[in-house]
Structures are given as C-alpha cells and as structure tokens.
Amino acid sequence: MSRTELIERVGKLVPTERAGSRAEQRVLLLLWALGQAVQGQSRLQPWHVVAPQLTKLLDEFTNAENPEQEAAATFLALQKDGLWEVSDADGRPTVKSLNAVNPLAGMAESDHLLVLAERGLAAELAALLILRFFNPLPDALLSATGLAELMAGRVTDWLEPSVGDRFEKREAIFNRYGGQKVAGIGALRDGILNCFSKDNGPYRDGRIEGTDWIAYVGDGQVGDQTLTFGNKQLAGHQDALRPLRFWHKPVDGQFTFESWVVVAQWRQQWGRDRNGDRRKEFVWVLAPVPSPLRDEWPTELVAILEAERGVLHDDAEDVVPPDVMGSELTPAQKYRSLCRAARTTTERRRGQRTSLSLVERQLRSTAARAAVILRSQGTCENPDCLGHSSELTEKGEPILEVDHVNGLARSGEDEPEFMIALCPNCHALKTRGANRHELTRKLRARAKQVHAAFVAGVS
Secondary structure, three states: HHHHHHHHHHHHHOOOOOOOOOOOOOHHHHHHHOOOHOOOOOOEEEHHHHHHHHHHHHHHHHHOOHHHHHHHHHHHHHHHHHOOOEOOOOOOOOHHHHHHHHEEEEEEEHHHHHHHHOHHHHHHHHHHHHHHHHOOOOOOOOHHHEEEEEEEEOHHHHOOOOOOEEEHHHHHHHHOOOOOOOOEEOOOOOOOOEEEEEOOOOOOEEEEEOOOOOEOOOOOOOOOOOOOOHHHHHHHHHHHOOOOEEEOOOOOOOOOEEEEEEEEEEEEEEEOOOOEEEEEEEEEEEEEOOOOHHHOOHHHHHHHHHHHOEEEEEEEHHHOOOOOOOOOOHHHHHHHHHHHHHHHHHHOOOOOHHHHHHHHHHHHHHHHHHHHHHOOOOOOOEEEOOOOOOEOOOOEEEEEEEOOOHHHHHHHOHHHHEEEEEEEHHHHHHHHHOOOOHHHHHHHHHHHHHHHHHHOOOO
C-alpha cells in the first residue's frame, strides 16, 4: 500500500448523513487511531480499551444521542472504508455483543506502517480530516485525539499542494495529486474541492473590479446550466461554509494555486454557451481567504457568508438581454425594462457592504450597458462624431464603448441616463482630448436627451 493510495482512501471518506447533520463518528475514530500510532501505542487494541475513549470523543465532539451505542456502531463501521480492521467480532454493532467478545481492532497494518515511517503523512491525513469535517477546529480536539504535539498548532502547514504552487498543465496536477484532468470543478485525491480557471478557456471568469473576489462561471458548456455535478458541489460548499482551492492560468502562464476561497454568492445570469447560443448560467462569487480554517477568516466576510447561505440571486429574471426579450416588444419597451433593472441595481447597492456593492455593480451592470447599446442603434451617440460611427467588429457587433459621462468612480451613476455609447475615436477625445471638458458637457446633455426620447418611444 502506498502513501498516495492511503491519501485517496481518506479523501473518499464521506460520513453518513443523519437527521440533516453530518455524522463525524468514523472521522473521530480515525483521528484517534492516528494519534495512537504517532504516540507509539499498539496497532491493535481491545474493545474495552477503545470503547471508553471513543465514547468520550463522541460525547464531546458530536451530537450523538447515545455515545456509548454510537461507539459500538463506529467501531465496526470504519472497516467498510478500508481504514480499520476488527478481529473476532460477530458483526453485531451492539455494546453487549462487543463486550462479550472484546475484539481487537486498529488501523490496517499497511497504513499503520506508513504513518509510523513518516510522521508527516500522519499530520497531513489529520489536517485533511480536520479541514473537511471539523472546521472550525474545536479547541480541545487535537489534545483529545492525541495529535496536539504532532500538529503543533500548525494544521494547514501539512496540506499539499501549497498556495503559489505552479504546474505547466492540468495533467501535471493530476499526476501529482489525482482528481480530474479536464473538469473545471472537482476534488483532488485528498477529497478537497478545486476550481480551475483559464483566461483563454470557454468561460468568462474574472476578478470583480475593485476587489480581489472572483466571478466564476459554473459547470456546463452547452445549454442552460443545472444544479448538478460541479455546480451541486459548489452549492454544498456555500451552504456548509466550506473552503476550496482556486487555480488560475493566464494565457501564456502556468496553472497556479492562487488562493483558498469560499463561495460568497451564488447568482444566475444570461450568458452564451460554447456554441454562441443564449443560455442561463450560474456565476459563483469566490472570496479569497487567508487560510482554509474558518477561525482565521475576516469577521465581516463570515457575516456575509452566513447571510448569503443557500441564497440564489436570479439576475436572469430582470436583467434580460434585448435579443432574449419577446419579439412583440418594441425597442422602447425593451429599453425601459433594462433601465428598471439598472435602477434596481443602484438601489440594492445603497447600504450594502462594500464588497457586495461592487459585486452587484459589475455582475448586474450588463443591464445598463445593454440598454445604452440598444438605444444607440449601433451608432456613436456623439452628434459631432467624425469617425466611423457605425463600424462593426469581426463578429458583426457595434464597435462601441459605453462611457459613464460623469465618471462612475466620482458619481456612482450606473444608469443609462448618465451613460453614452461612443466609437473608440470619440471615447478617446472625451477622455484625453484637448477639448474634453466641453465635449463632456455636450455628451452629458446628449445622454439625457436620447434617454428621454427612447423612454418615450419617440427615438
């Protein structure tokens, strides 16, 4: 049995669900067994020695209603995970039966030899179990399981890979740590979830302007995304306030484990799939954290996570692209709908925490931008434009840039009435031209004029 195989078996350990809460009994028994090994205790110990210690652990660190009986069930159940062996038991998970036989039990012999030979492996396994099942870490857990000296208060130091580690290709990550070679969302062999993002990949992932948070498009390249596979895993992590790893690859760079992150928000928006067709997709807002241990997360972020727990923000309901709106609607009706969505975003941002306010502005500002492009009818809105006012991109879209006439950072006016569509030449003149101040005044009046006309349906 190899080190890699042992980590993989521990990574597959998934405690049963009972009464809506996770049952950590088997994890506690395995932590106790690791503690016994590093303290030099015998691998196999009789039931009457294990029982009182396991019962005490279950009573202190789980919500077991009958710790003594749960200890008997756990003593036998861990065998099914290939991490524990019991001799001479008759298979009945009752205290009476085990008292009568008093069987010997302990870690599988090959596993025991591995952790004896490499204390670092024992520490890594303990860190993985603590992170996945006892996070935040209960104060007395390490002492109670005999792992305090081994871990020395440095639980996360034993985890691999480390933040900053780089790999040329996904295949190299797979060869080193297991998991999947292609999937954007998935666990490594250690059972910890990972998100992978490529700048030239099929999804429009990216940093949220003004923050270090990440807008990460969910799992599924064709058609509407559903709450399955990687999306289901991320939803579970958001609900449980569980951390995951975020990997990023620039166009000409390497895959880098950039940071531990948590799911701060879950949104649904309109986007385009791999074939260019409109679809509804999930956007997971990932917030970097200094450590995977919850005790070390900023208090403000924890408050946001608690408030957002399990909440889906459905932007697709009101931030609807014009080409998705019904053909029976006039351009003015579509414009008014987008203006309402932009106004809703402005109202939501008032009184919000700074980070969430910036998330709202960037992820929902598509409504304001789409409204301005619709209003422009594909032409630069500067009435004095001398350039190529109706030029198209190679994709056949207007080569227009939406500008906040008064400057968004200064005014905060993220609504179509204060925005204007400009060709690249006019945008440059407005930004750094010699007569930019006079042009800004003209464009401010022009934006209000065309906005009022479009709202009235007389454009």
